[in-house]
Amino acid sequence: MDVTLLGTGAPQGLPRPGCPCAACATAVGDEARAATALLVDGVLLIDLTPGPAFAAARAGRSLAGVRQVLLSHPHDGPAMEVPAGLPQPGRVADGRELALLDGHRVRALAVDGPGTGYEISGADGERLLYLPPGAAPAGLGNGTGRTAGGGAGGQGGAVPYDLVLLDVLGRPDALARLRAGGLVDAATDVVAVHVDHDVPPGPELHRRLAAVGARAVADGSSLVVGEYHAVPDLPRRTLVLGGARSGKSLEAERRLAAFPDVVYVATGGTRDGDEDWAQRVSLHRERRPGSWRTVETCDLVPLLEAGRPGREAGASGKDVETPGSEAGGPGEEARAPGTEAAGRGAGAGWPGAEAAGPAAGAGTGRAADASPLLIDCLALWLTHVMDEVGAWDDATWEAGGRRALRERTDALVAAVRATRRPVVAVSNEVGSGVVPATPAGRRFRDELGRLNAAFAAECEQVLLVVAGQALALRG
Numbered sequence: 001m002d003v004t005l006l007g008t009g010a011p012q013g014l015p016r017p018g019c020p021c022a023a024c025a026t027a028v029g030d031e032a033r034a035a036t037a038l039l040v041d042g043v044l045l046i047d048l049t050p051g052p053a054f055a056a057a058r059a060g061r062s063l064a065g066v067r068q069v070l071l072s073h074p075h076d077g078p079a080m081e082v083p084a085g086l087p088q089p090g091r092v093a094d095g096r097e098l099a100l101l102d103g104h105r106v107r108a109l110a111v112d113g114p115g116t117g118y119e120i121s122g123a124d125g126e127r128l129l130y131l132p133p134g135a136a137p138a139g140l141g142n143g144t145g146r147t148a149g150g151g152a153g154g155q156g157g158a159v160p161y162d163l164v165l166l167d168v169l170g171r172p173d174a175l176a177r178l179r180a181g182g183l184v185d186a187a188t189d190v191v192a193v194h195v196d197h198d199v200p201p202g203p204e205l206h207r208r209l210a211a212v213g214a215r216a217v218a219d220g221s222s223l224v225v226g227e228y229h230a231v232p233d234l235p236r237r238t239l240v241l242g243g244a245r246s247g248k249s250l251e252a253e254r255r256l257a258a259f260p261d262v263v264y265v266a267t268g269g270t271r272d273g274d275e276d277w278a279q280r281v282s283l284h285r286e287r288r289p290g291s292w293r294t295v296e297t298c299d300l301v302p303l304l305e306a307g308r309p310g311r312e313a314g315a316s317g318k319d320v321e322t323p324g325s326e327a328g329g330p331g332e333e334a335r336a337p338g339t340e341a342a343g344r345g346a347g348a349g350w351p352g353a354e355a356a357g358p359a360a361g362a363g364t365g366r367a368a369d370a371s372p373l374l375i376d377c378l379a380l381w382l383t384h385v386m387d388e389v390g391a392w393d394d395a396t397w398e399a400g401g402r403r404a405l406r407e408r409t410d411a412l413v414a415a416v417r418a419t420r421r422p423v424v425a426v427s428n429e430v431g432s433g434v435v436p437a438t439p440a441g442r443r444f445r446d447e448l449g450r451l452n453a454a455f456a457a458e459c460e461q462v463l464l465v466v467a468g469q470a471l472a473l474r475g
Contacts, residue, residue, distance in 0.1 A: 001040060001120070001122040001126050001128065001224070001225040002040070002041050002042075002223070003038055003039070003128065003163065003165075003222065003223045003224075004039040004056070004061050004221070004222045005036070005037070005038060005059075005165075005191075005193070005217060005219060005221050005222075006034070006037040006038070006039055006049050006052055006056055006059065006219065006220070007033060007035045007036050007049035007219050008033045008036055008192075008193050008194075008195055008217065008218070008219055008221075009034055009035055009036060009194065009195050009219075010033075010035065010036075010133060010194050010196035010197075011035050011036075011073075011194070012035070012196075013033060013034050013035055014027045014032060014033040014195055014196060014197055014201070015027045016196075016197055021197055022200065023197035023198070023199065023200050024197050030219075031201035031202055033219055034049045034051075034055060034219055035047070035048075035050065036049070036133070036165075036194050037052060038130060039056060039059075039061055039063070039066070040120060041102070041104070041122075042061060042062065042065045043065050043066060043067050043068070043100065043102050043104070044066070044070070044100065044106070044120070045063065045066050045068070045069045045070070045086070046071075046120075047070075047071055047073075048069070048071070048080045048081065048082065048089065050081060051081060052083060053083045058219075058220050059219075059221075059222065061222075063083060063085075064085070066087070067087065067100065067101070067102075068098070068100060068106075069082070069088070069089040069090070070090060070091060070106065070118065071091050072091075072115050072116055072117065072118060072130065072131075072132040073114055073115030073116070073132035073133060073135070074115065091108070091116055092106060092107075092108035092116065092118070094108050094116060095108060095109075096108050103122065103123030104120060104123070105120070105121045106120050107121075109129075109137060109138075110137070110138040110139065111132060111135035111136060112137075113132070113134050113135040113136075114132070114135075115132030115133075115135055116132065117129065117130065117131045117132065117135065117137060118130045119161075122225065126163075126225040127159070127161050127162055128161060128162060128163040128164070128165065128225050129161045129166070129183070130166070130193075131164075131165070131166040131167065131174060132167075133167050133170065133194035134167055134170050134194070135166075135167065135171065135174065136171050136173060136174030136177055137174065137177060140177045140178070140183075158181055158182030158183050159182075160182060160183055160184055160185040160187065161178075161184065161188055162187075162188065162189065162225045162226040163188070163189045163191065163223060163226075164178065164183075164188055164190050164191070166192070167192070167193065168192040168209060168212065168214045168258065169195065169196070169198060169205075169208070169209070170194065170196065170198070172212060172254075172257035173257065173258070173289055173291070175212065175214070175258040176257065176259055176260045176291070177260070179258070179259060180261065186213075187228055189215075189223070189227075189228065189229050190213060190214040190215070191215060191217060191223065192209050192214050192216045195216060207470070207472075208254065211254070212257070212258035212259070213234055213258070214258070234422070235459070235460035235475055236420075236421075236422055236423065236460060237416060237419070237422075237423045237425075237458060237459040237460055237461070238252075238423070238424045238425070238459055238460070238461040238462070238463065238475075239425050239427065239452070239455055239456050239459045239462045239463070240424065240426050240463045240470075241427055241429040241452060241462070241463065241464045241465065241473075242426075242429055242464060242465035243428065243429055243430075243432070243433075243466075244428070246465045246466060246467065247465050247467070247469075249376055249426055250287070250468075251463065252374055252376065252425075252426045253287060253288060255424050256372050256374055256422075256424055257289060259422070260291070261291075261293070261370070261371040261372070262289070262291075262292045262374055263292070263294075263295055263303070263372070263373050263374070264288060264292050264293065264295070265295050265297065265303060265373055265374065266294060266297075266376060267296075267297070267298050267300075267375065267376065267378075267380040267381040268377070268380045292374075293371075298380075298381050298384040298385070300375060300381060300412055300415070301411055301415045303373060304373070304412075304415035304416060304418075304419040304421065304423065306421065370421070371421065372421065372422035372423070372424070373421055373422070373423045373424070374424050374425075374426075375423065375424070375426065376426040377426040377428065378426070378428075378448075378452070378455065379427055379428040379430070381412075382409075382444070382448055383444070385405060385408045385409070386443075386444065386447070388408075389401045389404040389405050389408070391443060391447075392440045392443075394439065397443070409450070409451050409454065412451075413455060413457075413458060416455060416458045416459075417458045425455065427448070427451070427452050427455070430445050430448055430449070431445065431449045456473075456474070459474070459475075460474070460475050461474060461475030462474040462475065
């Protein structure tokens with residue numbers, strides 16, 4: 001099948017008419033996008049874009065052979081134009097299948113929002129999935145092993161699509177569901193459509209899509225379904241650095257939002273009586289997908305080793321299964337004793353606490369060693385370890401605390417080097433600020449700098465987030 005994208009933008013297009021935002025102001029050239037519409041083999045038109053005949057002509061195509069026009073969603077953009085000679089647009093009822101005379105088959109899929117998804121099969125067996133803006137397949141949970149349209153490739157086995165076109169930026173969880181169900185694999189070409197002004201066009205748009213294994217193409221592009229298009233290799237290990245309130249945690253979460261069975265490792269724990277900390281935890285908790293599993297622990301090595309052959313997942317810590325729990329303190333500001341009151345003892349008390357539950361990924365149909373880890377954050381992990389080895393006392397530090405801390409950090413770095421699990425870790429960048437006034441504060445700053453450098457050396461990608469903007473230091 002040949003698919004020509006007459007438009008790739010949101011229903012109102014990009015730039016939006018009359019919108020003064022920076023994204024709309026810079027959406028020029030190939031980054032300007034009309035409302036999404038697909039022309040399949042010149043005979044099937046999915047959705048309408050302003051001036052479809054001219055859009056087709058600019059792409060070197062004609063609408064003269066179109067025999068069916070289908071709509072996927074209620075139209076709230078510019079007025080629809082149906083060129084003379086085209087069939088009247090219609091929609092297929094959810095679950096129904098439409099067979100075209102030229103051999104295409106179209107199956108309508110229920111989605112969790114207004115509209116209908118379409119699974120299109122070609123005469124040679126190629127399959128594509130198209131979802132309307134802001135929608136995900138309905139009834140497709142993590143690890144179900146069922147296709148969105150019931151077209152499983154044998155009992156208990158899902159057949160991945162060759163091409164998927166969906167609102168990746170607006171609904172990354174839709175891509176996560178498809179991956180969990182086996183409908184998207186490494187060979188699936190994932191193309192973002194319905195692109196709106198929420199993400200700056202140009203390099204930032206393409207960077208964010210590449211981070212989740214997707215890509216964007218310009219209006220007028222033609223795609224051959226089943227033809228593999230490589231996207232940048234997804235890094236197994238990523239370190240995200242940044243200062244307080246820089247947006248580093250949001251960047252880390254965004255990189256895993258389109259993947260299933262993510263294990264969020266919270267090293268900060270809870271702090272009784274600290275309302276500010278509780279508010280930060282609540283904000284992070286509300287931002288994370290409800291399907292993510294949270295583990296409160298500073299015992300990171302067993303979790304990293306769970307991806308190695310012969311290893312089992314598990315760590316001494318609290319396994320919080322219920323979405324919306326109080327787990328998962330943000331790693332925005334980690335402070336050593338002597339700098340400010342908060343910070344010391346963060347994460348303390350987890351060793352010896354209730355053991356973690358089932359291996360990561362249990363009950364989801366996904367192997368434990370395949371579940372990605374998001375560790376937030378290394379600064380709070382270091383604070384906890386320095387508590388344990390007595391690093392804040394000068395005499396204890398010189399008598400063996402320094403050596404004990406090196407052993408713990410070396411073990412963590414070695415586990416990162418050997419892990420086979422996808423890992424995104426967050427840490428504070430504290431070396432650019434004022435010199436701490438106390439020996440304990442300077443010791444923490446120096447040790448965190450050493451840990452960040454050693455951890456970064458084992459990562460394929462390292463990012464520095466400043467004012468919400470991610471700068472690639474490596475990868």
